[in-house]
Amino acid sequence: MKSTEYTEKVLDHFRNPRNVGVIENPDGYGKVGNPICGDLMYMYIKVAKNNNDEEYIEDIKFKTFGCGSAVATSSMITEMAKGITLDEAYKITRQDVADELEGLPPIKMHCSNLAADALKAAIDNYRTGAEPEVEVATSCQLEIRVILGFDEFLGKGAFREAPENLEELRDKRILIIDSGDNSLELALQLTEYTGRVIVVTSSKGVPGREEIAKNLKKSDVKILHQSDLLEVKGELDEVERVVLHDYDEDENYELYVDVVIKLNYRG
Amino acid sequence: MSFYLDYQAAKPVDVRVVSEMTMYLNQKFANPSSLHCEGDEATDALSDSRQKVADFINSPNPDSIIFTSGATESNNLAIIGAAMRNQKKGNHIIISEIEHISILNIAKYLERQGFKVSRVPVDQYGIVRLDKLARLITDKTILISISTASNEVGSLQPIGKISDIATKNNILFHTDAVASESVIPLDVQEIPFDLVTLSSNDIYGPRGVGALYLKKGVRVNPIIIGGGQERGLRSGSENVPGIVGFAKAAEIMKAEINNDAERLKILRDKVIKGILESIPKSYLNGHPELRLPYNAHFRFDYIEGESLILSLKDENVAVATGSACSSKTLEPSHTLIAMGLLHEEAHGSLVVTLGRYTQEKDIDKLIEVLPNIVKRLRLLSPLTPPDLIKKYNEVNE
Numbered sequence: 001m002k003s004t005e006y007t008e009k010v011l012d013h014f015r016n017p018r019n020v021g022v023i024e025n026p027d028g029y030g031k032v033g034n035p036i037c038g039d040l041m042y043m044y045i046k047v048a049k050n051n052n053d054e055e056y057i058e059d060i061k062f063k064t065f066g067c068g069s070a071v072a073t074s075s076m077i078t079e080m081a082k083g084i085t086l087d088e089a090y091k092i093t094r095q096d097v098a099d100e101l102e103g104l105p106p107i108k109m110h111c112s113n114l115a116a117d118a119l120k121a122a123i124d125n126y127r128t129g130a131e132p133e134v135e136v137a138t139s140c141q142l143e144i145r146v147i148l149g150f151d152e153f154l155g156k157g158a159f160r161e162a163p164e165n166l167e168e169l170r171d172k173r174i175l176i177i178d179s180g181d182n183s184l185e186l187a188l189q190l191t192e193y194t195g196r197v198i199v200v201t202s203s204k205g206v207p208g209r210e211e212i213a214k215n216l217k218k219s220d221v222k223i224l225h226q227s228d229l230l231e232v233k234g235e236l237d238e239v240e241r242v243v244l245h246d247y248d249e250d251e252n253y254e255l256y257v258d259v260v261i262k263l264n265y266r267g
Numbered sequence: 268m269s270f271y272l273d274y275q276a277a278k279p280v281d282v283r284v285v286s287e288m289t290m291y292l293n294q295k296f297a298n299p300s301s302l303h304c305e306g307d308e309a310t311d312a313l314s315d316s317r318q319k320v321a322d323f324i325n326s327p328n329p330d331s332i333i334f335t336s337g338a339t340e341s342n343n344l345a346i347i348g349a350a351m352r353n354q355k356k357g358n359h360i361i362i363s364e365i366e367h368i369s370i371l372n373i374a375k376y377l378e379r380q381g382f383k384v385s386r387v388p389v390d391q392y393g394i395v396r397l398d399k400l401a402r403l404i405t406d407k408t409i410l411i412s413i414s415t416a417s418n419e420v421g422s423l424q425p426i427g428k429i430s431d432i433a434t435k436n437n438i439l440f441h442t443d444a445v446a447s448e449s450v451i452p453l454d455v456q457e458i459p460f461d462l463v464t465l466s467s468n469d470i471y472g473p474r475g476v477g478a479l480y481l482k483k484g485v486r487v488n489p490i491i492i493g494g495g496q497e498r499g500l501r502s503g504s505e506n507v508p509g510i511v512g513f514a515k516a517a518e519i520m521k522a523e524i525n526n527d528a529e530r531l532k533i534l535r536d537k538v539i540k541g542i543l544e545s546i547p548k549s550y551l552n553g554h555p556e557l558r559l560p561y562n563a564h565f566r567f568d569y570i571e572g573e574s575l576i577l578s579l580k581d582e583n584v585a586v587a588t589g590s591a592c593s594s595k596t597l598e599p600s601h602t603l604i605a606m607g608l609l610h611e612e613a614h615g616s617l618v619v620t621l622g623r624y625t626q627e628k629d630i631d632k633l634i635e636v637l638p639n640i641v642k643r644l645r646l647l648s649p650l651t652p653p654d655l656i657k658k659y660n661e662v663n664e
Contacts, residue, residue, distance in 0.1 A: 006577075014577060020647055031649075038571060038599075038614045042649040063649035067573035071647060250598070251375060 006068055007102040013072035018079050021061040029132045030121025032114050039066040039110075041074050043118040047086065047126055056085045062118070069108040073097050073115035081119055090123050092116055109146035147177075148231035148243075150262065157239025158232055159261045162186050169193055172258040175200060175242055177229055183263045184208040187221050198222045198257070200229050200244065232260050269583045270629045274561060274622030275418060275446075276587060280512065281471040281623070287515040288473065291508035299505055300494070309507050316514030320478055323517035324444075324463065325454040333479045333497045334510050338445045338466035339369040340491075341479040342412075344500065345441045345462040346373045348487030349410050350382055353439070357407035363387045363395045363424075364605035365417050367443060371601070387413070392554035393422035393606045401432055410439045415453070418446040419589065419602045419618065420553035421562025430458045439485065445469050449520060449622070450528040450560045461485045467509065471623060472516030476509035531621050532560035534630055538619055539563050541634035546641050547655065552603065552616060561621040564589075566603075567641050569650040571614045578640040584633055587618040 006014070023044035033039040046059035060082050064074040077097050081089040094113040098104045124130040150158050163169065170193045176183050178201035190197050199207070199221055206213040206223060216223065224244065230252065231243040241254050291312065297305035299313050317329040326332065335341045350360060362374050364386045374384040385403040387395050395413055411433050416423045426442055433440035441462035444453050449470050455463065463480035467473055481487065481500075493502025520527075543549055548568040567575070572588030579586055589600030599613035619633065642659050645651040 011577075014574070015581065017647060038610075040649055063647060065569065065648040065650050066571050068577045070571075071574060250601075 005105055006072070007104075009100075009102045010069060010072040010104065013075040013101065014068045017071055017075035019061050019075065019082070020063065022063065023059060023061050026122075028122040028124075028126030030118045030123075030125055031132050032118045032121060033066070033070075039070045039114055040064065041066070041070065041114055041118040043074070043078075043115075043122045045081075045119075045122045045126060050085070054085045054087075056083060057081050057089055058083075060119075060122075067108070069104055070114065072101060073104070074118070076101050077115040077119055086123055086127070090120060092119060106146050106148050147229050147260075147262065149234070150232050150260065153232050153234055153237075153239045153260070156237050157234065157259050159259065161263060162261065166190065166193055169259055172196075173256065174198065174259040174261065175229070175255070175257045177260075177262040178202070178207050179263050181208055181212055183261070184212045184216060186261065186263065188212070188215055188219055191219050191221060195220065196222075198224060198255075200224045200227050202226060202228065202247075229260070229262075269585065270632045271585045272619045272621065272625070272629060272633060273585045273587050274625070275618065275620035277474075278449075278468055278471050278622055279624065280468075280473050281516060281519060283519060284472055284512045284515045288508045288512040291511050295507075299507065300496070309505075312507055312511055313505055316510045319514035319518045320465070321480075323453075323521050324465070324480060325452075325456050326480060327456065328483060330498070331455075331480050331483065333481060333500050334505060334513075335477045335479055335501055336475055336506070337477040338367075338443065338464050338469070340501075341464040341466075341477050342367070342369045342441075342443055343373055344479050344487060344490050345464060346370065346410065346412055347377065347490050348500070349439050349441065349462065349485075350377055351488040352486050353409040354382075357405075357409040359383045359385065359405055359407040359409065361385045361387060361400065361403050361408060361411045361413075363389060363413045365389050365393055365395075365419070365422075365602040366412070366414060367418050367445070370412055370414075370443060383407070389422075389605055391607050392557070393417045393420045393552075393602060394554060394557065395424050395429070397425060397428055397432070400429065404432070404436050404438065408436065408438050410441060412441040412443070414443040414445075415447040415451065416559050417553070417602060419600060420564045420606070421446070421559035422553045423447070423451075423557045423559065426460075427458050430460065433461075434459060447559060450524065450531065452521075452524055455480060455482070462487070467513035467516060470513075470516045470520040472513040473509050476506055476513045478513070527623055528560045531625070534621055534625060534627065535560055535563050537627075538621075538630040538633065541630070542637060545634065545638045547658070549641070552606070552608070561625075563619040563621075564616065565619070566608070566612055566616045568612075568615060569648045569652075569655075570641060570644040572616050574644050575615075575617055575640060578644065579633075579636070582632070582636045582640075584636065586633070587620070589613055589616040589618065 023046055026044040027047040028045040030043040033041050042063045044061045045057050047055050048058035050056050060078045062074045062078055064071050094116045097115055125132045172194055173196040175198045176187045178199055187197050187199050201207045204225055206216050226247040228245045230245050232239055234240040241256050243252055243254055245252050295308050297309045299309040317332045320332045321329040362370055378384050387400045389395055413429055415426050430440050439461040442460055443464040445466040461482045465478045467476040489500045491502050496502050550566050552564040552566055576588050589603050599610050603613035
């Protein structure tokens, strides 16, 4: 799928974005993204109370620098959020935004994530006075980028959580995306089952808190620094290869693996 | 009606080329390796074509032309072939930072095979730094590969001087001439290139065919092994219809190149002037004069290129961008970054490339619709400074 193959609904929101602008003296204000990465969103909200004495979004406006889907997802989420309670608005996920737009090209999924994050940041800013600026990810990509093909191979070598019985993974070549200490602990644990465990991390140094980093250094876990997983490929319905990106070398390359694990981020 | 301004990406095949090719698809279809009369006819067509392509670059020797499947293959044969052939002499290759992706990736491949690759930096206009080039040369350097012009920002490279440096140091010089072959005559007797990559589509011939010129005495290892066609350097039954079309395109190009270039230069200057004058905070990337006559490469502050392309698409204007958001890797153009642009600047680029069938109405359309598109996107963008927003709103009232 081409990165610009958009649905009619995405194009409609791009051509006629709703709720563009700035709210002077907003109740909440959120800012996510980074022009270096090609996306920057500002979200402003005005909060009021409804008949049930619940707080709801009375008005919402945005400004966005970015591609077609960045504009469309910002516009979409303002339509979704306007008039609903803060609690409901806070629960809007990137998938909700993408679904409402009748889908986004996989490589553009991170745009909808940005829109959801911008709204959350604005609500947080209203509720707690939290900083309106959200660092999306250190490398621009790691947390926000959707991995092409990953969902297609779920259960066929791609995992969002470790299998109940790790024995299932014995002697497999395993690639784990660094998504915090949980994932690193799993990597260490898996060295008991297989000789080939690879961790992909955006960091320059050995990731994890001190003790984990120390154990990782001692272990046979292979760490790919300043790297990101772009794509999972396979044949006969099984994970066979991954495409990795090395930010330091600015190079994409393929690696043969059997299993790809990307745990949900839990710190 | 559509307004096609993306000739750098693909060109239509000239109708004169199509009519020349047709017969070789279904009537004179034989294999040049066959010994019968039909085979002889194909052999004749092949020799005739080789002569025409040799004439196109003023090569005295038709055998200097090796037909390939296109520019990417020619680059592979030139660089990998020369590297493998000469690896006893040395393992060092020099390219530039702004080469076409095929050359960048060939260089990475050779690095994995143990070769060392240096990348000559460019100046702010995207022109190769000759001083740096000279300093990168070692006694292990076997090949320099630098294009005649940047395929992206259109900057013309000092190939004559690069050739002098290569000759003086006894190093092979390969140039990818694809970006300039439709507008700048290439004379291999005037500049003693060792290897030159040519493409058929870039001179309005069919796609899937190209050539590599090899100076007499220059040797490379083949990268495609088989029946030994093309002097053993490119096996596989010859694509006779494609080659005939390529040769016809070369013949036409040789006759019309100066006219084409003159005409395109006038259109290009009109589009550059029209856009820079009507859009505030717009800039020309690349050199103002030392640039391909068909290339105009812009950037606009505060907005992103994919949004521009999408908006122009709604007006039936076809252009390109160097923005990361439109690329497969989400990385911005390496050329713009090498030229010293910030990432966010590279995101706002627009590439306009003209060709043989571009008419004044095409660029007039772009000049007519672009200012409002840029304005609309800027009014959406949080990066646009308040004074510019104010200016835009004042014009409205």
